[in-house]
Amino acid sequence: MTATEERPATEIGASRRRKEDARLITGRTRWTDNIVLPGLQHIAMVRSPFAHARITSIDAEAAKAASGVVAVITGADIADEQGALPNAWAIIPDQKAPVHPSMAVDHVAFAGEIVAMVIARTAAEANDAADLVDVDYEELEPALELKAAARDEVIAHPDLGTNVSAVWSYDSAESGTGGDVEAAIAAARDGGIVIEEEFRQQRLIPAFMEPRSIVVDPTTEQMTVWSATQVPHFVKIFIALVLGIPESKVRVIAPDVGGGFGGKLQFTPEEVLTVIAARRTGKPCKYTETRSESLMAAHHGRDQWQQVTLAANADGTVTGLKVELIADMGAYLGLVTSAIPLLGAFMYNGIYKFPAYHIGITNVFTNKTWTDAYRGAGRPEATYAIERLMDELAARVGVDALEIRERNWIKHEEFPFSTVSGLRYDSGNYEAATAKARELFGYDDLRAEQRKRRESGDPVQLGIGVSTFTEMCGLAPSRWLGSMGYVGGGWEHAAVRMLPTGKVEVVTGTSPHGQGHETAWSQLVADRLGVAFEDVEVLHGDTQVAVRGLDTYGSRSLAVGGMAVLAAADKVIEKAKPIAAQLLEANADDLDFSGGRYGVRGTDAGMTMAELAFAVFQGHKLDGSAEGCLDADATLDPDDFSFPHGTHLCAVEVDTETGATKIRSYVCVDDVGVVVNPMIVEGQVHGGIAQGIAQALFEEALHDDSGTLVTGSFDQYTLPAAPDLPTFETARTETPATTNQLGVKGVGEAGTIASTPAVVNAIVDALRPLGVTDVPMPCTPYRVWTAIQKSASQEGSRS
Amino acid sequence: MTRITVKVDGSSFTDEVEPRTLLVLYLREQLGKTGTVVGCDTGNCGACTVHLDGRSVKSCSLLAVQADGHEITTIEGLATNGQLHPMQQAFHEHHALQCGYCTPGMIMQSIDLIADNPNPSDEDIRLGLEGNLCRCTGYQNIVKAVQAAAGAAAPQASAAGGAQ
Numbered sequence: 006m007t008a009t010e011e012r013p014a015t016e017i018g019a020s021r022r023r024k025e026d027a028r029l030i031t032g033r034t035r036w037t038d039n040i041v042l043p044g045l046q047h048i049a050m051v052r053s054p055f056a057h058a059r060i061t062s063i064d065a066e067a068a069k070a071a072s073g074v075v076a077v078i079t080g081a082d083i084a085d086e087q088g089a090l091p092n093a094w095a096i097i098p099d100q101k102a103p104v105h106p107s108m109a110v111d112h113v114a115f116a117g118e119i120v121a122m123v124i125a126r127t128a129a130e131a132n133d134a135a136d137l138v139d140v141d142y143e144e145l146e147p148a149l150e151l152k153a154a155a156r157d158e159v160i161a162h163p164d165l166g167t168n169v170s171a172v173w174s175y176d177s178a179e180s181g182t183g184g185d186v187e188a189a190i191a192a193a194r195d196g197g198i199v200i201e202e203e204f205r206q207q208r209l210i211p212a213f214m215e216p217r218s219i220v221v222d223p224t225t226e227q228m229t230v231w232s233a234t235q236v237p238h239f240v241k242i243f244i245a246l247v248l249g250i251p252e253s254k255v256r257v258i259a260p261d262v263g264g265g266f267g268g269k270l271q272f273t274p275e276e277v278l279t280v281i282a283a284r285r286t287g288k289p290c291k292y293t294e295t296r297s298e299s300l301m302a303a304h305h306g307r308d309q310w311q312q313v314t315l316a317a318n319a320d321g322t323v324t325g326l327k328v329e330l331i332a333d334m335g336a337y338l339g340l341v342t343s344a345i346p347l348l349g350a351f352m353y354n355g356i357y358k359f360p361a362y363h364i365g366i367t368n369v370f371t372n373k374t375w376t377d378a379y380r381g382a383g384r385p386e387a388t389y390a391i392e393r394l395m396d397e398l399a400a401r402v403g404v405d406a407l408e409i410r411e412r413n414w415i416k417h418e419e420f421p422f423s424t425v426s427g428l429r430y431d432s433g434n435y436e437a438a439t440a441k442a443r444e445l446f447g448y449d450d451l452r453a454e455q456r457k458r459r460e461s462g463d464p465v466q467l468g469i470g471v472s473t474f475t476e477m478c479g480l481a482p483s484r485w486l487g488s489m490g491y492v493g494g495g496w497e498h499a500a501v502r503m504l505p506t507g508k509v510e511v512v513t514g515t516s517p518h519g520q521g522h523e524t525a526w527s528q529l530v531a532d533r534l535g536v537a538f539e540d541v542e543v544l545h546g547d548t549q550v551a552v553r554g555l556d557t558y559g560s561r562s563l564a565v566g567g568m569a570v571l572a573a574a575d576k577v578i579e580k581a582k583p584i585a586a587q588l589l590e591a592n593a594d595d596l597d598f599s600g601g602r603y604g605v606r607g608t609d610a611g612m613t614m615a616e617l618a619f620a621v622f623q624g625h626k627l628d629g630s631a632e633g634c635l636d637a638d639a640t641l642d643p644d645d646f647s648f649p650h651g652t653h654l655c656a657v658e659v660d661t662e663t664g665a666t667k668i669r670s671y672v673c674v675d676d677v678g679v680v681v682n683p684m685i686v687e688g689q690v691h692g693g694i695a696q697g698i699a700q701a702l703f704e705e706a707l708h709d710d711s712g713t714l715v716t717g718s719f720d721q722y723t724l725p726a727a728p729d730l731p732t733f734e735t736a737r738t739e740t741p742a743t744t745n746q747l748g749v750k751g752v753g754e755a756g757t758i759a760s761t762p763a764v765v766n767a768i769v770d771a772l773r774p775l776g777v778t779d780v781p782m783p784c785t786p787y788r789v790w791t792a793i794q795k796s797a798s799q800e801g802s803r804s
Numbered sequence: 805m806t807r808i809t810v811k812v813d814g815s816s817f818t819d820e821v822e823p824r825t826l827l828v829l830y831l832r833e834q835l836g837k838t839g840t841v842v843g844c845d846t847g848n849c850g851a852c853t854v855h856l857d858g859r860s861v862k863s864c865s866l867l868a869v870q871a872d873g874h875e876i877t878t879i880e881g882l883a884t885n886g887q888l889h890p891m892q893q894a895f896h897e898h899h900a901l902q903c904g905y906c907t908p909g910m911i912m913q914s915i916d917l918i919a920d921n922p923n924p925s926d927e928d929i930r931l932g933l934e935g936n937l938c939r940c941t942g943y944q945n946i947v948k949a950v951q952a953a954a955g956a957a958a959p960q961a962s963a964a965g966g967a968q
Contacts, residue, residue: 022896022897022899023896023899025904026895026896026901026904027896028904029901029904029907030879030888030892030895030896030901030904030907030911031839031879031880031882031883031888031892032837032838032839032840032878032879032880032908033839033880034838034839034841034904036838036841036905038838038841038842039832039838129822129824212939213903213905213939214843214849214851214903214905214906214937214938214939214940215841215843215903215905216842216843261903261904262903263841263903263904263905264902264903264905264939264940266939295845296843296844296845296846296849297845297846518903519902519903519904519940520902521902684899685899687899688899688902688940688941688945689902691941691942691943691944691945692902692939692940692941692942693942694942695941695942695943696939718844718845718846718848719844719846719848719849719937720846720848724937724939726933726934726935726936726937726943727929727930727931727933727934727936727938727943727946727947728927728930728931728934730930730942730943730944732926732944732947733942733944
């Protein structure tokens with residue numbers, strides 16, 4: 006399919022069409038649910054309909070007697086076997102958490118928690134029998150609202166005695182990165198500006214398109230586990246640790262994986278239980294969730310309440326920022342549930358020069374589905390707060406939203422810049438990105454149109470939303486992660502092998518599920534080794550092939566994993582040098598490597614990598630002084646994060662009579678450093694923006710008063726469809742990162758982080774003349790209309 | 805069990821099926837047509853879209869017995885003699901997929917869409933794909949791909965009397 010493409014002058018920066026597509030557009034795919042093995046048994050889960058209850062009895066006799074049923078397993082049956090699911094990130098040493106069983110034994114803490122499983126010959130028989138499992142519950146009052154939960158009004162886990170898992174804070178005065186925020190706020194109350202806001206980051210559902218699925222084959226020497234996961238290496242380690250199986254006896258394969266967005270960055274109850282089912286029955290077992298199960302029981306995201314105070318001088322120069330937030334963990338701690346607010350804690354100051362900063366985080370349990378990473382993980386919440394605040398500040402000062410930002414942002418000549426939250430931004434150029442976005446957007450013309458509509462009292466008002474974001478990504482530095490209480494590291498591993506026929510095998514520890522690593526990593530290696538793009542094969546997602554790795558999340562794959570690939574390629578080039586010297590009968594110092602060939606300086610003599618690979622395969626002419634092998638491994642652990650940034654501008658039309666919002670135009674200029682494949686980067690930005698807009702306008706996981714998920718199907722949990730979204734205009738500036746050899750930054754989460762405040766700022770901007778200063782997300786027509794009515798009645802009562 | 809005979813991607817099959825068997829499960833589990841996938845259980849996502857007698861249907865919303873005597877084309881039956889269907893080629897060319905899970909349904913629906921409306925506007929395409937959800941792409945490149953495939957097919961269609 007690439008035959009018609011012209012060979013690009015350089016692989017780095019070429020919009021290579023993706024290698025992955027060949028199987029994905031023809032249906033020759035390898036989804037986990039496609040896997041069928043001899044004697045395969047199917048699992049159906051029985052899940053609690055109650056958010057909080059005691060299990061008083063389970064009668065599985067009818068289910069056990071049903072046609073095709075091999076076994077019915079309850080929590081009591083495996084209480085000693087199932088271990089506890091791990092939380093890998095204690096944000097404080099004495100973080101509190103309930104034991105997290107894969108299958109509830111006597112207490113259920115959210116609706117959807119697994120209480121039994123049926124193993125049967127067919128999926129239909131398993132599902133039929135699951136309906137026959139009779140579970141008696143004694144309902145308990147559920148803790149549902151996070152602020153009430155923080156006050157311990159109702160306790161989600163009575164054994165724990167409190168809902169508060171951890172209280173964490175960062176203070177710039179205490180840490181020596183800035184001044185005292187209380188002093189700054191006090192000073193601003195006297196002649197300056199103090200803005201106090203509360204924002205609700207509603208609960209979202211990652212809603213990857215491929216439901217999770219697991220197949221376990223216990224009949225092989227190594228137990229083989231296929232899982233629709235982002236993190237096969239994590240799953241391998243945790244199966245070993247949780248179930249007491251030697252790590253060397255477990256092989257985990259993430260075949261084609263249909264999206265993740267953080268939602269598949271997890272070690273799940275379903276994985277543990279499928280392993281147990283296979284281990285107990287000695288036969289291969291499969292579990293594939295339904296969409297309803299996925300929405301209810303795969304981890305959710307966001308769900309934070311933020312109280313923010315911004316202090317500024319009268320001219321709009323920011324002087325302090327204080328954040329108090331409560332984060333809903335849901336019923337349990339997943340892998341990194343506890344650290345999601347922490348990943349935002351360093352980003353509230355955004356791109357601005359705050360002299361003082363304080364954040365306090367309270368993590369609480371409720372009787373809802375547990376939360377964890379969802380695209381952006383903490384950083385969208387932080388970015389939303391600061392970007393909403395900057396718009397409010399602009400309004401208070403009476404200047405343009407872009408101008409207030411320019412007064413406060415870090416200027417490009419000020420990099421590297423140490424921020425008030427203790428990070429070191431290595432590079433950036435906010436002026437350049439903003440100037441470009443402003444022009445593409447037609448900012449001044451839109452402002453002019455806005456003025457006209459305001460003056461004429463047009464029922465359809467125009468709003469312009471600004472979001473000038475940055476983020477920390479490329480997780481990453483193991484030392485930083487360790488200092489924050491994370492048990493794992495952030496390095497990445499790669500191997501590059503020259504094969505005898507001149508082809509190149511690349512093994513990566515990253516685990517793509519839509520990001521196009523097979524293509525982009527091929528470009529990296531083709532560029533570095535001077536081989537053809539088509540001659541590079543990228544292997545991933547199988548712990549027996551990619552033995553070491555830390556997988557894909559946190560916009561880390563290129564900045565960490567891709568750089569490990571380059572490091573391995575560089576080692577191959579180094580290893581080839583003495584071999585080339587021997588074969589060319591030259592001094593190694595006289596060799597130059599260029600265009601995939603070692604040449605003897607000043608002569609025509611030389612050998613290509615392919616020729617060297619074959620000579621190494623033969624070994625005939627090697628004298629043994631250098632290792633006869635053109636394979637290399639590399640492990641890479643960056644010194645720091647990467648800090649992509651950008652300016653997103655959104656124009657909305659809001660019908661003030663109905664509350665309906667229409668996005669009229671959306672322009673973004675992202676700076677993700679050096680770009681390997683612009684087509685893939687643009688695609689990531691598109692998808693990211695779509696998910697951020699979805700938070701702003703459409704999506705919310707809602708529970709009723711009993712703790713039942715109301716938005717339990719795609720009928721109610723409304724992902725945006727094609728007509729709901731506009732065409733985005735994307736562009737880039739390119740300020741290379743200085744923290745990796747290629748100058749790349751992450752892009753996976755950028756669009757999602759940037760777009761939510763751009764949209765809500767636009768809506769508020771449209772309605773500001775009506776007295777509206779905030780609209781809670783998602784900004785549905787009803788909520789927009791309500792905000793308009795509320796401010797109208799306040800205006801009325803004031804006049 | 806009920807006996808059905810269907811033609812799928814050019815081959816005929818006669819099978820005994822449980823009357824409750826969904827068409828998509830029959831395709832996947834009995835015929836091994838795993839290119840067609842299941843993304844939801846409420847008919848919202850469209851990942852399972854196939855063609856029944858040349859028109860798109862969500863194969864999760866039909867019973868296998870309803871397909872008795874009919875001809876079905878799945879994503880696996882689109883390419884002929886190793887040549888991709890123009891819509892498949894357009895999805896590749898315009899990066900209209902990322903994880904690829906919605907792609908089979910998206911391609912099948914897009915082919916139906918331009919068969920109905922050979923010269924769609926971008927808005928027509930967005931409306932025509934409303935029943936197919938994608939979580940990765942934000943739809944922009946899908947619209948571009950369908951537009952490109954429509955542009956490529958339109959002159960041919962009039963000459964050959966139909967794109968199908």
